[in-house]
Amino acid sequence: MSETPDSVTHMTSNSGGKIQDPDRHDTTDTKQLSHNLLHGGRGHHKVIRSKQSLRKMNSPEETNNNGEYILSRFKAILQECLAASADCENCKEESLDEWAKLIYQSMTTKARVYHDVEHVLEVLQYYQQECSVHQETPDPISKLAILFHDVIYISLDKQLSPPQTALLQDIVRQDTTTRNDNVPLITLLPPPTPRIAMVYAIFDIAAPSQRSITAPGTNELLSALVAVQTLQSVLTPPQLLQMVVAIEATIPFRPPAAIDALFQRTRQQSSAEGSTNPDAAARTALHQAMRVAYSDLGVFANEDITAFIDSNWRLLPEWFPILQSQNSATVADLSAALASVRQRPMDTTVIFPSFDEQTVEGKQRQATVNLQVLRDYMSVRELTIHMILDLLAEQLNNKNQDNHASGSQETIPIGKWNDMMARIVPALPNYADDDATKSPDDNDVHAQLLLRVLGNGRRVAYPWDAKASPLGAALFQELDLSSFKVSQLLEERRSKKDNNCTAGWLDLLPGKLMEITRSAIV
Structure with missing residues (x-):
């Protein structure tokens, strides 16, 4: 969710099966779904267990061991995806180490409770299930998009890290000025390369332009820029385009019209890049992108209610940072957070928007x-x-x-x-x-x-x-x-x-x- 996560070392199965996908049972009514939640779902299914983040809750030794494990997982996923889709002559061992470290360090800041490294691996689990339900082979470019989709979360972190700044130095300037409400601003510079121009086109960005770090889509835009800057030496232009489209699709809680507009921009970009059938290329990219987007918000459709509620409790301190301050937080802060979230309207058609008659x-x-x-x-x-x-x-x-x-x-x-x-x-x-x-x-x-x-x-x-x-x-x-x-x-x-x-x-x-x-x- 760009706006749920699991102990990656213990993604256990409740009874040895797979996560049940609601869209395999379209005749199921809401009452039956509630019954499934109460009694553990329809038959055997895997439930992604929400556990304490070892990195945040355990001893320094355990935290270090878990960090090493996640780094190795990131490297293995990068290696697997690039071996299946890239010019691996440029995938040197040190490059894989560097890229895995970039993702890990970007997502282990103090501000992150939900959008952390465990979230990435949880989304990959949901994506694996999406593909299984639809009898599709997991797409390596989509998995790369998942790895990078929240690598920058500037609305939480407030500023770019030194490695992020180095990657984006010719693209993004962190401004010293703020809006009237003291929210920091960034300036997007004119695109220095055709690949960056492609990112701007997919995100419908005019540059140079200034925007708030809390503006919708800013986190995803900056994450896509980092992904392109990182992988442009090993992926082809069409692969980079597909990855960027998938990251853009993870901007959450938008009506179907936003996805239709993304399709039009993707088709235009495919045509500009010389595709012989831009309509088909764009449609394929959007289908893959929606798999990623549905996986990012997969916990909303999880039959285990505690997994869903846990995901929201991990989001609360990101929305209300005062909760993380044991010296300052009061019960009034908790009450206000509960009331604020409880009163937010939520239309499920913007959680799981359909594209091209996809069944959701x-x-x-x-x-x-x-x-x-x-x-x-x-x-x-x-x-x-x-x-x-x-x-x-x-x-x-x-x-x-x-x-x-x-x-x-x-x-x-x-x-x-x-x-x-x-x-x-x-x-x-x-x-x-x-x-x-x-x-x-x-x-x-x-x-x-x-x-x-x-x-x-x-x-x-x-x-x-x-x-x-x-x-x-x-x-x-x-x-x-x-x-x-x-x-x-x-x-x-x-x-x-x-x-x-x-x-x-x-x-x-x-x-x-x-x-x-x-x-x-x-």
Whole structure:
């Protein structure tokens, strides 16, 4: 996703088979897809497991070993792809080492949590499955595009690294000026070579021109420029064109019209480069490019809901960097991040746009199921935060009637917040007596999915958020497993907050659970 990732050393199979592709079952309805998510998919299938990044979470020795492994994987993939498609007389051992190191170092910056080296290898896994489902042989140029598609992520890293700067010194200038909102700018210089002119043409760029580092497509454009500068000595012009088209196609969340426009630009460029059948050449390039694009966002159609939710939790600190600062992040920052993502509209036709009558309805339906579970999961988590904050404010206000404390607890550091949650959890079993505990109806698979993720947790814990939310699971049970009631309570709280008075809101929440929580946070 240019805007999910896995422990590359342990991409394990759940039961020995392959990832199931939704588009092999186009008659499957949304309810059936939810059932598949709950019970592990249709039959035997491989699930890409989301694990802690060894590079970020383990000891220095383990981190170093994992880095060496990923470097060797990158080199092996480069060697394999170039052996199948390139003039390998120029593929010297030292060149392969240098190129693998460029990709690795570019994607191991502190700002990267989702768009890191593991993401690249995960996308390659999704691509392998895309090809298998459609009974196609994996295309080496497409795999090269995947290796390079996020090599630059300047919207996160804020500036080019020295190796990137050296490659792009005649193409890109990092400006010292900024926009009014202090977002840095770059200037794209006139193309120094026909290959760079080709990149500009595919990305529909006029040069010289200035653009913000956060402008849509900037990361992909710069990544394509690096890919061309790196591989132009070993790939032919048509191969470079195909690679660039595939990288452009990974610009996310665009309507089908954007893909149609990319096809037209590809056809024009193919004609300009002397293709005898530019229409066929462009169509082939776009078909390959869409395989890459679908793989980049493949986690949206993953039948394992925890894999999808984990991918979003890796994106949160990239969208909201404050979460990575244990000294500065507060529970209000987490709540704001949840609310922001939860409220974003998402049309699945822009996640998986179709080109040339490609079948994507199954992917779109699976994405619809995943997105709804994600939104409801975030809603319960957000509601739980508001409940605790207002209980704390109530206690503080009771101690000091002159202190209007509503909302004043939002500055609680994340670390202290996690400690508080740990105190609440042991009290929850006392609440779950026979007449209070509710289990979802077997037919309500959506509620089952949501309750499972809340209670069992995601796969990865972060310093800013634990894996499981037992309190959220208890709250969801007490609200009759109703996502609608959760949404109503959030809206009621927002309305009262806007009017600078949250008094009475806690009375709307389940009384017994409130008493248990009050006692635990004293």
